[in-house]
Amino acid sequence: xxxxxxxxxxxxxxxxxxxxxxxxxxxxxxxxxxxxxxxxxxxxxxxxxxxxxxxxxxxxxxxxxxxxxxxxxxxxxxxxxxxxxxxxxxxxxxxxxxxxxxxxxxxxxxxxxxxxxxxxxxxxxxxxxxxxxxxxxxxxxxxxxxxxxx
Amino acid sequence: xxxxxxxxxxxxxxxxxxxxxxxxxxxxxxxxxxxxxxxxxxxxxxxxxxxxxxxxxxxxxxxxxxxxxxxxxxxxxxxxxxxxxxxxxxxxxxxxxxxxxxxxxxxxxxxxxxxxxxxxxxxxxxxxxxxxxxxxxxxxxxxxxxxxxxxxxxxxxxxxxxxxxxxxxxxxxxxxxxxxxxxxxxxxxxxxxxxxxxxxxxxxxxxxxxxxxxxxxxxxxxxxxxxxxxxxxxxxxxxxxxxxxxxxxxxxxxxxxxxxxxxxxxxxxxxxxxxxxxxxxxxxxxxxxxxxxxxxxxxxxxxxxxxxxxxxxxxxxxxxxxxxxxxxxxxxxxxxxxxxxxxxxxxxxxxxxxxxxxxxxxxxxxxxxxxxxxxxxxxxxxxxxxxxxxxxxxxxxxxxxxxxxxxxxxxxxxxxxxxxxxxxxxxxxxxxxxxxxxxxxxxxxxxxxxxxxxxxxxxxxxxxxxxxxxxxxxxxxxxxxxxxxxxxxxxxxxxxxxxxxxxxxxxxxxxxxxxxxxxxxxxxxxxxxxxxxxxxxxxxxxxxxxxxxxxxxxxxxxxxxxxxxxxxxxxxxxxxxxxxxxxxxxxxxxxxxxxxxxxxxxxxxxxxxxxxxxxxxxxxxxxxxxxxxxxxxxxxxxxxxxxxxxxxxxxxxxxxxxxxxxxx
Numbered sequence: 001x002x003x004x005x006x007x008x009x010x011x012x013x014x015x016x017x018x019x020x021x022x023x024x025x026x027x028x029x030x031x032x033x034x035x036x037x038x039x040x041x042x043x044x045x046x047x048x049x050x051x052x053x054x055x056x057x058x059x060x061x062x063x064x065x066x067x068x069x070x071x072x073x074x075x076x077x078x079x080x081x082x083x084x085x086x087x088x089x090x091x092x093x094x095x096x097x098x099x100x101x102x103x104x105x106x107x108x109x110x111x112x113x114x115x116x117x118x119x120x121x122x123x124x125x126x127x128x129x130x131x132x133x134x135x136x137x138x139x140x141x142x143x144x145x146x147x148x149x150x
Numbered sequence: 151x152x153x154x155x156x157x158x159x160x161x162x163x164x165x166x167x168x169x170x171x172x173x174x175x176x177x178x179x180x181x182x183x184x185x186x187x188x189x190x191x192x193x194x195x196x197x198x199x200x201x202x203x204x205x206x207x208x209x210x211x212x213x214x215x216x217x218x219x220x221x222x223x224x225x226x227x228x229x230x231x232x233x234x235x236x237x238x239x240x241x242x243x244x245x246x247x248x249x250x251x252x253x254x255x256x257x258x259x260x261x262x263x264x265x266x267x268x269x270x271x272x273x274x275x276x277x278x279x280x281x282x283x284x285x286x287x288x289x290x291x292x293x294x295x296x297x298x299x300x301x302x303x304x305x306x307x308x309x310x311x312x313x314x315x316x317x318x319x320x321x322x323x324x325x326x327x328x329x330x331x332x333x334x335x336x337x338x339x340x341x342x343x344x345x346x347x348x349x350x351x352x353x354x355x356x357x358x359x360x361x362x363x364x365x366x367x368x369x370x371x372x373x374x375x376x377x378x379x380x381x382x383x384x385x386x387x388x389x390x391x392x393x394x395x396x397x398x399x400x401x402x403x404x405x406x407x408x409x410x411x412x413x414x415x416x417x418x419x420x421x422x423x424x425x426x427x428x429x430x431x432x433x434x435x436x437x438x439x440x441x442x443x444x445x446x447x448x449x450x451x452x453x454x455x456x457x458x459x460x461x462x463x464x465x466x467x468x469x470x471x472x473x474x475x476x477x478x479x480x481x482x483x484x485x486x487x488x489x490x491x492x493x494x495x496x497x498x499x500x501x502x503x504x505x506x507x508x509x510x511x512x513x514x515x516x517x518x519x520x521x522x523x524x525x526x527x528x529x530x531x532x533x534x535x536x537x538x539x540x541x542x543x544x545x546x547x548x549x550x551x552x553x554x555x556x557x558x559x560x561x562x563x564x565x566x567x568x569x570x571x572x573x574x575x576x577x578x579x580x581x582x583x584x585x586x587x588x589x590x591x592x593x594x595x596x597x598x599x600x601x602x603x604x605x606x607x608x609x610x611x612x613x614x615x616x617x618x619x620x621x622x623x624x625x626x627x628x629x630x631x632x633x634x635x636x637x638x639x640x641x642x643x644x645x646x647x648x649x650x651x652x653x654x655x656x657x658x659x660x661x662x663x664x665x666x667x668x669x670x671x672x673x674x675x676x677x678x679x680x681x682x683x684x685x686x687x688x689x690x691x692x693x694x695x696x697x698x699x700x701x702x703x704x705x706x707x708x709x710x711x712x713x714x715x716x717x718x719x720x721x722x723x724x725x726x727x728x729x730x731x732x733x734x735x736x737x738x739x740x741x742x743x744x745x746x747x748x749x750x751x752x753x754x755x756x757x758x759x760x761x762x763x764x765x766x767x768x769x770x771x772x773x774x775x776x777x778x779x780x781x782x783x784x785x786x787x788x789x790x791x792x793x794x795x796x797x798x799x800x801x802x803x804x805x806x807x808x809x810x811x812x813x814x
Contacts, residue, residue: 056793063800067807074811102803109796117795118788125784129777136770143719143763148771 031086035076039069039096042103057110064106068099169223169234171196172250174204176241182258185230185303185317186326188241192250201253202233205320206246207615210549211342213249213320215614217294221319226292228285229315230254230305235615237627245627247615249320254305259313259363262302268366271398273310275425278363279404281312282356283422290349290419297323297347299355300331301362322545323347329375330368330391331355333413334382335528337375338460342545343530343538350413353422357408358391364405365395376464380449383456386411386438403429411438412528441485445478455482455491459526462518466535470514473499473521494524498575512566519568523575531572533563540569540585543592544612547605551619561605564592601653602660602671610661620654622646631662632695635688635703642702650706651684659687681710682747689740699738707743708735714747719760723752 025033037044043062050058072089079085089095133148140147167173171194178191184205192202207213218232225231233250240246260266269278282299289296298318305314324344329337333354336344362368369391370378381390387409397405404425410416417428444451445458448465452458458478462469472478473495482492498520502513515534522532530537536559538546543560550556563569569592573585596608610616618628622645626637638650651659656671667690673683685707692700711731718724727746734742 056797060793060797060800063797063804067800067804070804070807071811071814074814106796106800109799110793113792113796114789115792117792118785121784121788122781125777125780129774132770132774132777136767139763139767139770142721143760144721145764145767148774 029077029081031081031083032073032076035086035089036069036073038090039072039099040065040103042100042107046103046107057107060110061103061106065099065103068102072099166236166238167195168204168236168238168248168250172202172204172234174238174240174248176239176243179241182261182302183254183305183316184320185298186262187317187320189317190240190248203230203251203253203317204238204248205251205317206240206248207320209246209617210551211321211325211545212548212613212615212617213247214318214323214346216346217319217323218249218615220292220294225252226285226288228281228312229289229296230317232317232319235319237629237633245625247320247617247627247629249317251317251319254316255311255314256305256307258302258316259304259306260301265362265367266301269363271364271401274360274364274401277306277310277312278304279356279360279425280423282315282359283419285315286349286352286356286419287423289352295323295347295349296352297344297355298326299352299359300327301359304359322542322549324351325545327355329378330370331358333387333411333528334379334456334460335526335530336539337382338379338463339530339537339539339542340546340549342549343536343542345530345539345542347539348413349419350416353408353416353419354387354413356422357405357416360401360408361391361395361397361405364397364401369393369395376449380457380460383460384453400425400429407431439486439488441481442487443481443485445472445481445485447472455486455488456526456529459522459529462525463522463529463532463537464535466515466518466532469518469521473517474502474514478521491524494575495521498524512562515562516566516568516571519572520575523572527576527579531569533568534559536560536563540572540588544609544616547609548613548616557605561596564589564596564605564608567593598660598668600668600672601651601656601674602668604657606654606657607660610658618655618658620652620658622650622652622655628658631659631691634659635691635695635697635700638688639700639702642700642706645706649681649684649710650703651687659691679714681707682714685711685740685744685747689744692740700740701736701738704735704738704740704743707740708732711743711747717747717753719756719763723756 022033025036040062043058043065046058046061047055072095076085076089136148139145173193173195175191175193180189180191180203183189183203187208188206190204190206192204194200194202213235218235221232223233225233230251230253233252235247235249237245238248240248282304286296296315296318298321299315303316303318305316306312322342322344323346324332324336325341327337327344331354332344333351336347336351339345358369370381373381378390384390388406391409392402392405404417404422407415407417407428408422417431421428421431438454438456440453444453446452447458447461448468449461452461462473462478479492479495479499482495483489498517501520502517519532522529530539536546536556543564547557547560550560567586567589570582570586570589573580573582573589576582592608595603595611596605597603598607610618615629617623618634620628622641623637626633626640628634628637634655638655642650651674656674660667660671667687670683670687673679676683688700688703688707708731712728715724715727715731718727730746731743734740734746
């Protein structure tokens with residue numbers, strides 16, 4: 001999650017490789033890079049904001065963004081990867097909106113899923129504790145044992 | 151019609167039969183035949199014998215158990231002999247203890263309060279002295295003394311017939327004898343405290359009887375008991391009793407020997423059977439030394455050491471004061487001229503200790519005891535004004551009953567081992583060592599803690615035929631342990647106390663039981679385990695006496711036993727046991743009730759299962775603590791699982807979208 005206080009700074013080597021990759025993509029296929037950059041803008045923001053070492057939320061958002069962006073990118077590549085096609089694709093607001101919505105949904109899922117799982121786990125633990133307390137009360141009554149200290 | 155009751159006694163509509171044969175006809179009293187005790191006619195259901203009497207014992211004066219046991223049911227010729235003894239309804243239906251005896255051959259020679267005509271010398275020798283001496287000799291052969299010889303307890307069929315000695319078994323020895331017929335050292339005692347005595351004491355009583363019949367009246371008439379004793383001590387029994395009477399010389403010589411102060415100087419019965427030999431017997435007895443000046447005491451002037459012993463024994467406060475102040479010492483040295491005796495008294499005075507007030511009183515009492523024994527070695531044990539012979543402690547305790555002052559005094563006497571102190575001062579009259587051992591034993595028995603100890607236990611231990619005086623058994627004659635349960639069962643219909651066994655019954659059981667039951671008796675004093683201890687004692691008795699059912703006692707005990715079921719840990723098992731306890735109680739099966747509560751196998755299983763349950767509860771507590779302490783870890787796990795699930799879902803979507811894009 002973004003803004004974690006104990007997040008470790010990212011490594012310099014990795015950042016350098018990423019920068020080189022992006023630069024190469026811009027030189028070799030600038031329209032594709034621009035399209036991908038626009039469509040995956042929320043993932044980039046998430047990457048910038050998240051300070052956690054594992055960057056799980058960024059990975060989820062990026063993966064979801066890629067899942068929605070892969071279609072337009074393949075379409076652009078299939079049609080020559082020109083600037084006109086890039087503008088045409090981006091002009092259709094539904095394409096970037098769908099990509100961004102998918103990434104937002106992914107962020108929301110990454111936030112909600114731990115809460116839901118935690119709820120389920122707590123429910124299981126409470127059920128077991130209730131069963132144990134009931135068993136204890138029965139043993140107390142049957143054997144005259146002292147009640148549990150409050 | 152006869153029936154057998156639960157304890158095996160044969161019963162008639164009028165009550166149980168004594169010895170399985172004799173029914174007491176309480177509505178047919180026989181005056182003057184009981185030797186001082188009430189006597190009644192008897193119906194012999196087995197042998198149909200006539201000529202039997204039942205002599206009733208007083209409650210506080212139990213019969214002579216050892217003598218009844220020694221004589222058994224074998225009659226002694228010339229004596230009204232016991233044949234059986236046991237409980238039966240007395241006058242008014244009140245249960246009492248009776249001694250069944252052969253009936254005397256005729257009326258008593260004299261009535262208790264009336265004198266008769268004087269007998270001639272030949273009649274005295276042939277009809278009284280010879281047959282009575284022979285009877286005493288026969289009793290002596292059975293190691294028994296009579297201790298109840300006087301004209302009112304001698305019987306004969308017709309004038310000129312030999313006398314028969316009456317009953318002397320239904321009361322403590324000599325307890326019914328007037329002081330006149332007893333030597334001064336027993337006459338001075340409490341009625342119950344005169345002890346079994348010796349053959350010489352019977353000879354003395356026979357001598358006084360001989361004198362009475364020779365002169366045709368009671369000598370020393372008009373004097374009270376203390377005056378009689380004092381007079382005998384002052385001038386000697388013979389001089390006191392005969393006085394100025396003119397007696398046939400043969401009779402006088404015999405009586406003089408029979409009334410000798412020292413019992414060792416009296417002729418034995420075998421010698422009395424030959425009056426000529428008895429007459430010829432001369433024992434040189436030194437007359438009592440008389441002082442030049444009398445010692446003034448409250449009871450009167452004292453002229454010799456024996457009277458001094460009697461005076462300080464009857465008035466111990468003044469006696470102790472005079473002993474402590476040295477007045478007695480000076481009188482003995484200057485007036486009586488007996489410095490050896492004075493030295494012995496001085497030794498007794500040096501033994502006196504005591505710092506506190508209680509110890510002072512005890513030290514004074516011991517000083518008087520020692521001094522009296524030193525002054526008169528023939529005198530009985532004296533303690534705080536009481537005089538008794540050591541072997542009569544049992545009857546004295548029985549006679550004390552609920553008299554708190556007397557009981558306290560006796561308790562102090564036993565606690566101070568006065569018996570040992572007394573014996574140590576008169577070694578010439580008996581080995582002090584056995585008496586010292588007895589004194590130790592009595593004190594240990596009395597000091598036994600709990601309901602089964604103390605003076606109560608001693609009272610029952612020393613009186614084998616004393617009835618239990620528990621308020622629960624009021625109106626019932628419980629003398630033997632075998633009678634206890636049936637009487638308690640009857641009392642259970644209207645219980646007067648929460649539990650059947652009270653302190654009196656506990657002491658009775660402790661004294662009568664063949665086995666040591668002190669452990670269970672000690673538990674009677676513990677509040678929570680008392681009911682269980684009572685059940686244990688009563689169940690053992692029920693088994694011992696083979697009594698089938700005691701539902702009354704079971705119902706009496708049951709409410710107090712419910713808390714005892716708490717020893718069972720399992721509630722379910724406890725409920726089952728309570729049911730079983732109810733069932734055994736309804737059946738009156740005390741051992742069954744005890745088995746329910748104290749089943750060792752089930753108790754072991756219960757304890758084992760209780761431990762398993764306790765371990766289970768501990769495991770539950772640990773698990774609950776673990777669940778509570780894992781909240782943070784669970785949150786972290788939930789976060790990790792949630793994120794991984796979301797990532798996996800996104801990866802699946804990416805894979806599908808990639809496939810779709812490549813294939814389109």
